[in-house]
Amino acid sequence: xxxxxxxxxxxxxxxxxxxxxxxxxxxxxxxxxxxxxxxxxxxxxxxxxxxxxxxxxxxxxxxxxxxxxxxxxxxxxxxxxxxxxxxxxxxxxxxxxxxxxxxxxxxxxxxxxxxxxxxxxxxxxxxxxxxxxxxxxxxxxxxxxxxxxxxxxxxxxxxxxxxxxxxxxxxxxxxxxxxxxxxxxxxxxxxxxxxxxxxxxxxxxxxxxxxxxxxxxxxxxxxxxxxxxxxxxxxxxxxxxxxxxxxxxxxxxxxxxxxxxxxxxxxxxxxxxxxxxxxxxxxxxxxxxxxxxxxxxxxxxxxxxxxxxxxxxxxxxxxxxxxxxxxxxxxxxxxxxxxxxxxxxxxxxxxxxxxxxxxxxxxxxxxxxxxxxxxxxxxxxxxxxxxxxxxxxxxxxxxxxxxxxxxxxxxxxxxxxxxxxxxxxxxxxxxxxxxxxxxxxxxxxxxxxxxxxxxxxxxxxxxxxxxx
Numbered sequence: 297x298x299x300x301x302x303x304x305x306x307x308x309x310x311x312x313x314x315x316x317x318x319x320x321x322x323x324x325x326x327x328x329x330x331x332x333x334x335x336x337x338x339x340x341x342x343x344x345x346x347x348x349x350x351x352x353x354x355x356x357x358x359x360x361x362x363x364x365x366x367x368x369x370x371x372x373x374x375x376x377x378x379x380x381x382x383x384x385x386x387x388x389x390x391x392x393x394x395x396x397x398x399x400x401x402x403x404x405x406x407x408x409x410x411x412x413x414x415x416x417x418x419x420x421x422x423x424x425x426x427x428x429x430x431x432x433x434x435x436x437x438x439x440x441x442x443x444x445x446x447x448x449x450x451x452x453x454x455x456x457x458x459x460x461x462x463x464x465x466x467x468x469x470x471x472x473x474x475x476x477x478x479x480x481x482x483x484x485x486x487x488x489x490x491x492x493x494x495x496x497x498x499x500x501x502x503x504x505x506x507x508x509x510x511x512x513x514x515x516x517x518x519x520x521x522x523x524x525x526x527x528x529x530x531x532x533x534x535x536x537x538x539x540x541x542x543x544x545x546x547x548x549x550x551x552x553x554x555x556x557x558x559x560x561x562x563x564x565x566x567x568x569x570x571x572x573x574x575x576x577x578x579x580x581x582x583x584x585x586x587x588x589x590x591x592x593x594x595x596x597x598x599x600x601x602x603x604x605x606x607x608x609x610x611x612x613x614x615x616x617x618x619x620x621x622x623x624x625x626x627x628x629x630x631x632x633x634x635x636x637x638x639x640x641x642x643x644x645x646x647x648x649x650x651x652x653x654x655x656x657x658x659x660x661x662x663x664x665x666x667x668x669x670x671x672x673x674x675x676x677x678x679x680x681x682x683x684x685x686x687x688x689x690x691x692x693x694x695x696x697x698x699x700x701x702x703x704x705x706x707x708x709x710x711x712x713x714x715x716x717x718x719x720x721x722x723x724x725x726x727x728x729x730x731x732x733x734x735x736x737x738x739x740x741x742x743x744x745x746x747x748x749x750x751x752x753x754x755x756x757x758x759x760x761x762x763x764x
Contacts, residue, residue, distance in 0.1 A: 325377045329353060332477050335379045339445060339480060344457065352466040352476030359470040366594045366623040366652070371568045376509045376540050379480055434493060440486040441497055444513050447484035456484065459515055463546040463574045463602075471542045471570040471596075475511050479544065482512035485526065489550075492523040496558075499528050509540035516557075520550040520578075528559045539567045541592075547575035549583050551605065556584040563591035565621050570596050579605030579634070587614040589626050598656060600629035603637040603665075610639040618651030618683070627656035627674075627688075632665035632698075641672045644735060647683035654686045657702075663694040670698075676706040677735050 332353050336346040361368065434441075440452060447456050466476040483499045499514065518524050528545075541563060549555045555575070563569055569592040575583040585599050601610040612628040630639040645653040655674045676685035687704040709731050717727035 326374045327353070327356070327376075327474075327477070335478060335480070338379065340449065342449065342453070345448065348461075349477050352473045355466045356470060356473035356477055359467075359473055361470055362596070365596055365625045365654075368568055368570075368594055370593075371540060373474075373540075379478065434495075434497075437491045437493070438488040439491060439493055440484065442484050444482040444484050444515065445480075447515075452484065452486065455486065455517070456515065459517065459546060459548060460513070461544070461546070463548075463576055464544050464572050468572070472544065472572050475513070475542050475544045475572070478509070479511045479513045481510075482514050482543070483516075485514075485516040485518075485524070487516075487518045487522040487524050487553075489519040490521045491519075493525070496525040496527050498526070509542060511541075512543045514543070514545040516546070516555065517548045518550055518553045518555045521552045522550065523554045525556040525558070528557070529562075539564070540570070541567055542570045542572075544571070545573035545599075547573075547583065549575060549577040549581040549608075551578045552580040553578070554582040554584070556586065557599075558586040560588045561591060561595075561597075562588075565591065565593050567592040568594050573597075573599040575599070575601045575610075577601060577603050577605065577608040577610065580607045581605060582609040582611075585610075585612040585614070585628065587612070587626070587628075589614070589616040589624055591622075592624065593621060595624045595626055597624075597626045598629050598658070600631070600658075601639065602631045602633065603639065604633055606634045607636045608634060609637070612639075612641040612643070614641075614643040616643070616645040616653050616655075618645070618647040618653040620649035620651060623652040623654075625654045625656065627654075627658075629658040630660070630670065632659075632661040632668040632670065634664060635666045636668070637665055638669040640670070641674070643674045645674070645676045645685055646679065646732070646735070647676070647685050648679035650682045650684075652684045652686075654688065655704075656688045656690070658690045658692075659700065659702075660692045661694060661698050661700065666695060666697045668695070668698040669700075671701045671703075673703045675704070675735070677732065678706070678708050679732070 329350060332349050333346065336349050339345075341349070440447075442450075442452075444456070447453070448460075461472075461476055464472050464475075466473040485497060487493060499512075514528070516524070516526060545557070547555055547557060557573075557575075561569065561571075569589075573585075575585075577583050583601050585601075587597075587599065589595055589597060599612065601612075603610060610630050612630075614626065614628065616624050616626050618624045624645075626645075627643070628641050630641075632639065639659070641657055643655055645655055647653040653676060655676065657672050657674065659670050659672065661668045661670065672689060674687050674689075676687065678685050685706050687706060689702050689704065691700060691702065693700055709728055713731055714724060714727045717730060718724055722730065
């Protein structure tokens with residue numbers, strides 16, 4: 297393989313292909329009560345969900361647009377299509393999925409990943425799941441993995457109603473309210489008490505339609521003593537009109553349970569990624585986040601963990617790559633509301649070609665959280681003089697009986713380090729590439745998904761050559 301002579305942006309050729317539009321149904325652009333009611337009827341919602349949608353729309357109309365982060369002036373909701381149904385029903389057999397959609401996911405590596413290393417797969421195309429399958433041995437353990445609509449209208453309807461948007465409420469912020477009004481698709485997972493799912497479950501979200509939004513809802517309940525690794529991947533081809541992603545993830549981690557939630561997000565650079573993720577962790581439970589943010593024009597993404605029970609734990613590992621035309625505002629939040637809870641955030645961000653990377657962290661320790669421990673470590677590397685990186689930590693500590701630490705490093709590649717490596721026999725290009733690769737390695741090695749190999753190669757291997 298020929299060595300590269302400069303730092304490339306992520307090779308998006310695997311993601312930027314697009315299919316001819318053959319939607320079976322596309323709702324009108326814009327956001328009105330009539331559009332929400334029509335969407336609700338298309339989804340065959342129960343009465344309570346239709347009312348919930350309309351109430352969320354009212355909240356959306358009353359709430360201001362966030363003004364503290366990157367500008368989203370280029371996003372015009374009057375031009376966003378909130379629901380696009382592909383020309384197929386959900387299939388349980390891969391061979392039954394239409395050829396054009398199947399080819400899309402084949403090129404992204406979904407079936408191969410399923411065959412090799414996954415316990416179950418859900419594949420969403422635009423606003424609906426088109427494929428869903430769970431291994432028999434996993435289903436035999438009582439594990440439920442299905443699409444949200446089936447869960448909403450099936451035997452788990454009461455469980456869905458009890459948990460749906462109880463962690464992320466519509467009045468949290470404007471785009472949570474938008475999600476409550478127009479959500480569609482997504483996954484429902486329930487892992488019974490004491491069950492350990494040995495191999496991961498995965499959902500993949502592909503947005504093909506230009507000028508559309510994707511609003512999938514993921515609801516995962518891991519019962520007492522259970523264990524699960526869930527993987528989420530997202531991508532979209534590039535268009536010259538704005539696309540919107542405003543999904544929602546709600547995670548409920550039971551007593552002494554463990555959930556690892558991994559995300560690879562590689563949206564195209566016309567995407568506004570305004571996603572909301574939140575976990576509630578009971579006594580002795582553990583939530584682990586692994587987050588890779590590589591795409592989108594603008595991102596607002598801060599997974600939040602509420603450590604509700606004694607001894608609950610949270611770990612967040614994240615990496616962000618902001619290239620030309622990207623303003624990625626990412627980070628994590630944690631609330632310690634019980635004794636002996638602990639949290640650790642470890643992030644890396646890389647910016648180049650004028651890209652802007654901002655890390656925001658929020659650590660809240662209530663007066664009840666005696667003996668809480670929290671450590672935040674964020675490191676940023678700028679590869680040229682026109683890029684930018686900022687760190688904005690916030691800490692609200694209400695008890696003296698806590699151990700809290702924060703470390704932030706922002707810088708460029710050290711000439712002294714380059715000189716040292718050159719003195720050991722490396723070329724300047726190899727020295728610079730080695731430094732960048734080493735900077736990201738402890739985070740990038742956590743990223744799963746075989747179809748994300750190109751991203752991993754970028755971070756760990758392909759930063760070869762002159763920088764700056």
